[in-house]
Amino acid sequence: MRASHLALLPMLLAAGVACAQDYLSCQLVPGWAQSGPKRQYTAENLYDYKDGGAEGYLSYGFTRMQGIDCKSGGTTLTIDVSEMADADAAYGMFAANRDPRLPIVKIGMGGQIQPQSALFAKGKYYVEIVAIDPNPNGDHTAELRAFVTGMQERLEGRSTAPEALDWFPKDNLASTRLVPESVLGLKQLKRGYVATYKQGQAFIVVEASPESAAEVLKELRERFDGASSVPVGDEAFQAKAQYLDGICIFRKGRYLGGYTNLPAPQDAASQATKLAANIP
Amino acid sequence: MNSTTSRRDFLSAGLALPVLSAGSRMALWQSSENPIPSTPSSPPKLSYRTLGHTGLKVTTVGFGCMITSDPSVVQRAVDLGITYFDTARGYQHGNNERMVGAALGNKRKQVVLSTKTEARDKAGQLKELDTSLSELNTDYVDIWYLHGKNSPDQIHDDMIEALQLAKQQGKARYVGISTHSGQQQLLPWMAQKGVFDVVLTAFNFSMDPGMEQAIDAAAKAGMGVVAMKVMAGGSRNQKLAQNGAMLAALKWVVNHPHVATTIPSMTDMDQLEENLKAMEGAFSEGDQKLLAAHLERIQPFYCRMCGKCEGTCAKGLPVADVLRCLTYADGYGQFALGRERFLELTSEQVAVRCGDCAECTVKCPFGVQVSSRMARAQELFA
Numbered sequence: 001m002r003a004s005h006l007a008l009l010p011m012l013l014a015a016g017v018a019c020a021q022d023y024l025s026c027q028l029v030p031g032w033a034q035s036g037p038k039r040q041y042t043a044e045n046l047y048d049y050k051d052g053g054a055e056g057y058l059s060y061g062f063t064r065m066q067g068i069d070c071k072s073g074g075t076t077l078t079i080d081v082s083e084m085a086d087a088d089a090a091y092g093m094f095a096a097n098r099d100p101r102l103p104i105v106k107i108g109m110g111g112q113i114q115p116q117s118a119l120f121a122k123g124k125y126y127v128e129i130v131a132i133d134p135n136p137n138g139d140h141t142a143e144l145r146a147f148v149t150g151m152q153e154r155l156e157g158r159s160t161a162p163e164a165l166d167w168f169p170k171d172n173l174a175s176t177r178l179v180p181e182s183v184l185g186l187k188q189l190k191r192g193y194v195a196t197y198k199q200g201q202a203f204i205v206v207e208a209s210p211e212s213a214a215e216v217l218k219e220l221r222e223r224f225d226g227a228s229s230v231p232v233g234d235e236a237f238q239a240k241a242q243y244l245d246g247i248c249i250f251r252k253g254r255y256l257g258g259y260t261n262l263p264a265p266q267d268a269a270s271q272a273t274k275l276a277a278n279i280p
Numbered sequence: 281m282n283s284t285t286s287r288r289d290f291l292s293a294g295l296a297l298p299v300l301s302a303g304s305r306m307a308l309w310q311s312s313e314n315p316i317p318s319t320p321s322s323p324p325k326l327s328y329r330t331l332g333h334t335g336l337k338v339t340t341v342g343f344g345c346m347i348t349s350d351p352s353v354v355q356r357a358v359d360l361g362i363t364y365f366d367t368a369r370g371y372q373h374g375n376n377e378r379m380v381g382a383a384l385g386n387k388r389k390q391v392v393l394s395t396k397t398e399a400r401d402k403a404g405q406l407k408e409l410d411t412s413l414s415e416l417n418t419d420y421v422d423i424w425y426l427h428g429k430n431s432p433d434q435i436h437d438d439m440i441e442a443l444q445l446a447k448q449q450g451k452a453r454y455v456g457i458s459t460h461s462g463q464q465q466l467l468p469w470m471a472q473k474g475v476f477d478v479v480l481t482a483f484n485f486s487m488d489p490g491m492e493q494a495i496d497a498a499a500k501a502g503m504g505v506v507a508m509k510v511m512a513g514g515s516r517n518q519k520l521a522q523n524g525a526m527l528a529a530l531k532w533v534v535n536h537p538h539v540a541t542t543i544p545s546m547t548d549m550d551q552l553e554e555n556l557k558a559m560e561g562a563f564s565e566g567d568q569k570l571l572a573a574h575l576e577r578i579q580p581f582y583c584r585m586c587g588k589c590e591g592t593c594a595k596g597l598p599v600a601d602v603l604r605c606l607t608y609a610d611g612y613g614q615f616a617l618g619r620e621r622f623l624e625l626t627s628e629q630v631a632v633r634c635g636d637c638a639e640c641t642v643k644c645p646f647g648v649q650v651s652s653r654m655a656r657a658q659e660l661f662a
Contacts, residue, residue: 182551
């Protein structure tokens with residue numbers, strides 16, 4: 001009996017691998033058939049498919065895309081699966097493209113389904129499905145949900161959003177995203193998470209070491225005339241800045257964080273204290 | 281982001297003016313009451329051109345908002361006097377339009393604002409335009425483009441009807457097409473068609489000289505020419521980023537008299553201030569040397585199509601033609617065009633694999649590594 005189970009093991013493993021590779025199939029949902037060949041793009045030729053929009057993918061470490069069109073009746077679903085640099089980048093791509101006015105649903109690391117499109121990220125994969133229908137007001141939520149469910153079961157990788165997002169205080173939080181370069185429009189803040197609140201915004205940037213984080217903080221402080229030290233995290237300053245209003249930026253270990261666009265620097269420092277307390 | 285507070289403070293300081301005069305730009309630059317997040321030393325000198333027969337006056341350096349994530353950079357650009365801003369319905373699934381609309385705020389009517397549609401039919405296009413207007417928080421766009429059309433056969437009559445209807449309804453003041461490849465065929469067709477006001481085209485120092493002729497002809501036909509991809513992928517090209525070559529690449533385009541404006545992507549204040557310098561002076565000998573050095577670096581990879589290949593291929597391959605295909609893909613980012621041209625070879629030629637030959641019988645007088653480049657073309661296209 002045990003021997004027969006062992007004999008089945010390679011077959012089961014093979015089936016599992018095949019299952020993982022079948023995330024891109026029109027047969028995931030009954031009634032749909034593939035139309036045309038599979039698409040494949042790399043960073044070198046994504047412009048051919050996405051035109052200028054390719055820049056957005058490349059900024060999140062795009063490596064390759066595979067896609068198919070599935071047809072049923074007069075409706076075509078265009079399904080594209082992009083492989084990004086890592087799971088954080090895939091989540092970042094999703095967060096940049098989702099509608100921040102709508103809630104995130106639990107699909108992989110996060111997803112959104114609307115009447116004519118669906119987006120989600122799981123592991124290093126970022127998935128987009130667009131319904132093309134002669135009726136511009138057609139509602140394809142059910143079909144999109146069915147495909148999304150089938151795909152996310154087959155895609156490998158992490159199903160939890162980046163840990164740093166949990167560090168942002170939740171009161172009046174409107175949305176979060178990963179900015180791939182120049183957080184707050186400042187080149188010193190290379191890549192980081194940004195939380196938008198009912199009033200103001202917060203950010204977290206992870207540097208390689210406490211020393212490099214301290215160097216960045218020093219550079220930033222020199223940009224803002226009238227910056228004054230405040231007791232937040234390991235070191236911090238607050239200032240009043242054009243475009244960013246009241247701002248407070250702190251360092252805690254190798255993390256840089258802060259609040260901007262609040263009425264006064266003191267308000268920013270008060271909020272930054274709460275953020276710093278959440279960073280381990 | 282709460283940008284209104286910032287704007288209010290700015291106004292109360294008496295520093296915000298509509299399209300800024302030189303004096304007010306100086307005041308803005310020197311303001312210490314509301315320090316700007318950068319360390320500039322002098323105000324920007326702006327240059328302007330007219331966008332074809334639209335008559336719109338635009339700064340020769342505009343702003344491609346595509347990958348900008350923080351509205352403060354757009355706000356700063358407006359305050360410094362940039363007058364052309366470009367986005368598209370498809371960028372970040374509409375989030376980019378929303379960011380641009382919020383950033384421009386009540387200064388929207390001081391600038392020329394363009395967006396684009398990728399919809400495939402008239403109804404879809406018009407629906408997208410309404411969405412764009414809503415997201416941009418405006419009741420019209422200055423220019424509305426069909427997004428990413430690379431040949432006349434991609435542009436159907438109902439798409440042109442949508443453009444014309446949008447103009448009649450006052451939702452778009454002018455219309456055009458954005459294109460990444462096929463310009464030498466597309467631009468003359470647009471000029472002959474007579475219904476397009478503006479073309480947004482890829483254009484940079486590394487492109488085929490035939491591109492300049494196509495642009496000149498379009499401008500002479502009255503179309504406004506807006507250039508994109510002006511840094512030849514330089515923003516992601518570390519070699520070009522060295523020694524001011526990116527600025528030289530932008531100046532190369534800005535100094536082309538038939539290009540009205542350019543739309544380099546910008547994500548931060550430093551890039552913005554660096555790009556503004558492209559309006560300060562002519563394309564110099566030093567700029568020429570920087571770009572020539574860059575072309576020199578890529579010489580082992582890119583065929584200059586001089587027709588001076590030494591020797592002939594033992595298997596009958598038209599080496600220069602195949603390398604041109606590769607240049608389309610690797611050099612100009614036009615993979616589809618490269619593949620299309622490659623597949624025009626005979627089936628016997630397409631089947632040849634250069635790796636099968638022990639030694640290549642063709643040599644390039646300029647040092648292009650013929651055998652390995654041919655093998656790459658076969659790997660990419662065959």
